[in-house]
Amino acid sequence: MTLTATDPAEIWSILEEVKDPEIPVLSIVDLGIAREVKYTDDGRLEIVISPTYSGCPAMYMLEEQIKAILIKHNLMDPVITTRLSPAWTTDWMTEQGRDKLRAYGIAPPEKTSHNKSVLFGGQKKIACPKCGSDNSEQISEFGSTACKALYRCLDCREPFDYFKCI
Numbered sequence: 001m002t003l004t005a006t007d008p009a010e011i012w013s014i015l016e017e018v019k020d021p022e023i024p025v026l027s028i029v030d031l032g033i034a035r036e037v038k039y040t041d042d043g044r045l046e047i048v049i050s051p052t053y054s055g056c057p058a059m060y061m062l063e064e065q066i067k068a069i070l071i072k073h074n075l076m077d078p079v080i081t082t083r084l085s086p087a088w089t090t091d092w093m094t095e096q097g098r099d100k101l102r103a104y105g106i107a108p109p110e111k112t113s114h115n116k117s118v119l120f121g122g123q124k125k126i127a128c129p130k131c132g133s134d135n136s137e138q139i140s141e142f143g144s145t146a147c148k149a150l151y152r153c154l155d156c157r158e159p160f161d162y163f164k165c166i
């Protein structure tokens with residue numbers, strides 16, 4: 001049986017249960033990966049997603065995870081559509097997602113529009129998620145995963161991951 005009467009708001013809250021495989025505090029809604037909830041012409045639930053970093057191996061499992069959670073909620077036979085254009089950017093992360101990331105100890109991505117200096121080769125100043133100081137330096141281009149860079153705060157001396165912009 002296909003359910004068609006389910007409130008889209010309810011579907012969105014179900015999608016909140018799908019977490020980023022690498023940052024378990026962030027859902028695919030926080031990340032802006034889940035783009036659209038709709039129904040196909042034949043009444044099947046359709047979720048449109050724009051995956052983050054195509055180079056991230058963890059992303060490959062996402063479709064299966066979304067299906068599994070929908071089915072767990074009795075939303076049978078969902079269609080997951082991957083939309084690659086326009087490509088996902090860190091600008092799509094919600095404010096709530098940025099706050100969760102900071103609380104988790106990872107500096108959220110700078111909005112690209114606020115950070116034009118990077119385009120011209122300027123050194124990016126990233127605020128420390130622990131003390132808020134932007135007196136930080138990059139230690140490594142790659143942090144705990146390829147999607148993050150490793151920084152160190154020069155004030156509180158703590159190293160931290162920065163979620164890189166794409």
Ligand SMILES: [Zn+2]
Pocket residue numbers: 128129130131132133153154155156157158
């Ligand atoms: Zn600090």
